[in-house]
Every structure is written in structure tokens, then in C-alpha cells.
Amino acid sequence: MEDEAVPLAVPLFDTLQENESSTKSTQVSNTGESVKSLATRDEDHGNVGEQAESVGITMITGYLGAGKTTLVNYILNEKHGRRIAVILNEFGDELGIEKAMVNDGAGGALVEEWVELGNGCVCCSVKHSFVQALEQLLERREKFDHILLETTGLANPGPVAAVLWVDDQLESPVHLDSIVTVVDARNLKQQLADTRETGAVNEAYLQIAFADVVLLNKVDLVSGGMVEVEDLEARIHNINGLVKIVRSVRCQVDLKDVFERRAYKSQQLMNVERLLQLDERDVHDRMVGTVSFSLSETANLDKVNDWLGELLWEGGKDFEIYRMKGVLNIDGSDTMHMLQAVRDLYEIVPTRSWRSDEKRTHIVFIGKNLKKDYLFESFKTCLSM
Numbered sequence: 001m002e003d004e005a006v007p008l009a010v011p012l013f014d015t016l017q018e019n020e021s022s023t024k025s026t027q028v029s030n031t032g033e034s035v036k037s038l039a040t041r042d043e044d045h046g047n048v049g050e051q052a053e054s055v056g057i058t059m060i061t062g063y064l065g066a067g068k069t070t071l072v073n074y075i076l077n078e079k080h081g082r083r084i085a086v087i088l089n090e091f092g093d094e095l096g097i098e099k100a101m102v103n104d105g106a107g108g109a110l111v112e113e114w115v116e117l118g119n120g121c122v123c124c125s126v127k128h129s130f131v132q133a134l135e136q137l138l139e140r141r142e143k144f145d146h147i148l149l150e151t152t153g154l155a156n157p158g159p160v161a162a163v164l165w166v167d168d169q170l171e172s173p174v175h176l177d178s179i180v181t182v183v184d185a186r187n188l189k190q191q192l193a194d195t196r197e198t199g200a201v202n203e204a205y206l207q208i209a210f211a212d213v214v215l216l217n218k219v220d221l222v223s224g225g226m227v228e229v230e231d232l233e234a235r236i237h238n239i240n241g242l243v244k245i246v247r248s249v250r251c252q253v254d255l256k257d258v259f260e261r262r263a264y265k266s267q268q269l270m271n272v273e274r275l276l277q278l279d280e281r282d283v284h285d286r287m288v289g290t291v292s293f294s295l296s297e298t299a300n301l302d303k304v305n306d307w308l309g310e311l312l313w314e315g316g317k318d319f320e321i322y323r324m325k326g327v328l329n330i331d332g333s334d335t336m337h338m339l340q341a342v343r344d345l346y347e348i349v350p351t352r353s354w355r356s357d358e359k360r361t362h363i364v365f366i367g368k369n370l371k372k373d374y375l376f377e378s379f380k381t382c383l384s385m
Contacts, residue, residue: 055138056177057147057164058259061157061207063191066182067217071251071258072150080255085137085144138173146259147174156203157181157210158322161342165264178261181211182251186221188232201368205288208239209322209366210342212263213246220249240366241290242325264340288322291372292364293379298331299361303382304339304348311378312344319369326363329354331384339363 062068075084137147151160157179164176183204184191191204201209208214214236222228233245246257312321324341328348335350365375 054173054175055141055145055147056260056262057149057174058177058261059149059151059157059160059164059179060182061151061155061179061211062182062215063184063187063204063207065187066184067215067248067251068150068182070217071182071215071253072148074251075148075255082146082255082259083144084146084148084259085140086148086150087137088150134174141173146177156206158206158343161210162345165342165345176264177259178212178263179210180213180215180258181207182215182217183208183236185216185218185229185232186223188235192235201287205239206322208236208243209288211240211243212261213244213258214240215246215248215251215253215258217248217251219247238290239288241292242323242364242366287368288366289370290364290366291370291375292362293372293376294360294362295379295383296329296360298329298384299379299382300384301328301330301337301348304328304330307379307382308339308341308346311375312341312346319367319371319374321365321367321370323366324363327351327361328363329359329361 060068060071072086072088076086134147149160151157161176161179164174188204191202194202194204196202216229216232216236219229222232224231229247236243236245244257244261246253321341322343324339324346326339328337328339330337333350334353336352336354338349338351340347340349361379363375363379
């Protein structure tokens with residue numbers, strides 16, 4: 001390993017706490033300041049930001065025992081032809097990775113050195129600031145093509161997504177590609193049934209609600225066979241009507257279902273086409289669910305921005321919006337506009353021209369205690385007069 005700088009660090013949540021109180025604005029002007037700073041530093045150093053494309057980050061989340069470690073082990077050991085940097089919360093013996101303890105030279109903290117593996121991947125585990133971790137990782141940019149970030153079993157992926165979702169115009173060296181949630185098909189019903197004394201939504205719901213892909217693992221262990229598996233898939237779609245579900249046994253999946261999803265690229269036509277195919281819905285699984293509405297009238301873009309600001313930033317509501325995706329029919333424009341929101345960050349981006357038979361607004365909401373009638377009626381204030 002010679003003298004190469006030692007990256008990298010997670011747990012993430014020291015950095016994330018700072019973003020909870022960030023100023024409210026659109027995604028363009030209020031991406032996490034800490035992630036934006038990576039682009040500035042790269043320009044100062046004249047390297048990554050100018051010479052390489054932005055690197056996608058796939059976040060892996062899921063309850064303890066769901067199979068995250070099995071998935072990581074597969075990625076680190078299989079001959080899949082991908083160069084992936086894997087950021088772990090900790091090395092486990094089950095990964096079979098020999099680790100080396102070194103001093104990072106900044107405060108004397110012990111960190112774990114990068115381990116380079118035979119299949120082209122690299123792996124590390126450290127305890128430090130997440131953004132500093134990424135900065136150090138990018139010093140080894142030539143070693144990998146994608147970053148896999150493993151979170152703890154009790155992590156809420158929402159704050160992490162808000163930190164990593166960076167607007168393309170900022171030219172950050174990293175971007176959030178997708179959130180993949182691994183769930184245990186055998187125990188999912190029990191995990192969803194767990195309650196919190198405060199009435200808060202438990203992590204199993206949150207991890208599904210924020211997911212772009214759900215890896216439904218251990219389907220071979222479900223006592224009710226494929227009928228029960230299909231019932232589980234229906235429950236997952238009740239929580240998150242946008243998510244892609246992939247069945248698996250011991251997390252053996254085609255990695256194209258996990259990586260390079262481009263879920264946060266609003267210009268990605270695959271994301272637009274999927275939205276246009278969704279029916280209106282109002283489904284819930286206990287507190288968390290998916291609602292959507294469609295209408296053909298044109299909307300005023302300034303009014304839509306005002307509506308989103310009131311909806312996402314103003315307190316005092318008895319519901320929470322975790323994610324939004326939609327296509328907007330904007331007054332005076334023949335171009336479809338894509339809306340995307342994560343927590344209190346959002347962006348509206350023009351995509352492609354409307355086809356003659358599809359010109360309509362369609363918005364999907366994922367969240368807690370959502371009220372379709374309220375959301376629909378409030379959006380009507382955005383319609384062009």
C-alpha cells in the first residue's frame with residue numbers, strides 16, 4: 001500500500017446533524033454546504049473536479065440481519081468487472097478481510113487502512129467525518145468507478161440523501177445515484193409492526209420509503225411461498241409506490257439492478273417514463289404511504305415554487321413528506337418539467353418535449369399521514385388563470 005493517503009470515514013451522522021438546520025431553499029441553492037465544498041477543493045487542487053466525471057454513490061441500508069453484509073461480501077469478492085469503493089461502518093469477521101490499523105495523522109485517531117481486493121474493488125472502514133472521508137477517498141479517484149456506502153441497521157436514510165443530493169450545476173465530484181434497501185422477507189412483517197412510544201415512524205418504514213430499490217432478500221425462507229412474497233411486495237409498494245423491487249436469495253443479484261440507477265438525475269428519461277405510467281393512488285401501510293394525483297390544466301412555475309416552499313418548509317402540519325416525484329405541465333412551455341424532492345430539498349428541471357397524448361401534471365408523494373385531498377386542492381392554487 002506504500003505511502004498512499006489513508007481515507008475514509010463513516011459514521012455519517014455527526015456531519016448530518018449540521019444539515020438538519022440548513023437554510024430552506026430549492027435544491028439548487030441549498031444542497032449541503034459540506035458536499036458542495038468538495039467541488040471547490042478539487043478545483044483548488046486542479047485534479048478530480050476537472051479531470052474526472054462525477055462519481056455515483058449507492059447507499060445500502062436495511063435492518064440488522066437483512067443481508068447488507070452478504071451483499072457487500074458479494075460485491076467485494078465476486079468477479080463482476082466493476083471497480084467499486086466500499087465504505088463500511090466497520091469490518092466484520094464475516095467479510096474475511098484482513099485489516100491494518102494506522103494513525104491518520106490528524107488528532108491521532110486510529111483508522112482502518114484501505115484494503116485492495118483481487119476483483120478490483122477497494123474497501124475501508126474508519127471513524128471520522130463523512131465529508132472528510134469522501135475528500136480523502138477522491139484522492140484515490142483512479143482506483144474506482146463507483147462508491148458503495150453502507151449505513152447502520154438503524155439508520156434513517158433521509159438525512160444522508162439530503163447531504164448527497166447535489167445539483168449538477170455545482171459540478172460536485174460525487175453524486176447520489178440511488179438508495180438500495182435490503183429487507184428480510186422472512187421478518188419484514190414483524191419489523192413493520194414494531195411501534196415507537198412517541199408515535200414516530202420506525203426505521204423499517206423509513207428505509208423503504210426513501211428507497212429507490214428494495215432488495216427483497218431471503219425469499220426462499222418465507223413459509224408462505226410465492227403467495228406471501230407477492231403480499232410482501234404489495235405492502236412495500238403501498239409504502240413506496242415508486243420503488244423497484246428485486247427478489248433475491250443470499251443477495252445474489254445482477255449488479256445492474258443495484259448500481260447506475262441514476263435515480264436523482266431528473267433529466268434521465270427512464271425516470272420520466274416511469275412516472276407517466278403510474279396510475280393515481282392513495283394507499284397506506286399504517287402511517288406511511290404513497291398518494292398521487294393528475295390534472296391536465298397548466299400550472300404557473302412561480303406559483304409551483306411558492307406551493308413547494310409552503311408545503312416543504314412551513315411547520316405546523318400533521319403530515320410529513322419524505323419524497324416527491326412528478327412531471328409538471330407548465331404554462332407557456334412545450335417542455336415537460338421534472339419535479340423531485342427529498343425532505344425539504346427540491347428541484348424542477350426541464351426534460352423533453354411533451355408528446356401530444358401525455359401533456360398533464362402528475363405528482364407522487366411518499367410520506368407519513370398524507371392527505372390526498374389537501375395536497376390536490378392546495379396544488380390547484382398553482383393553476384394558470
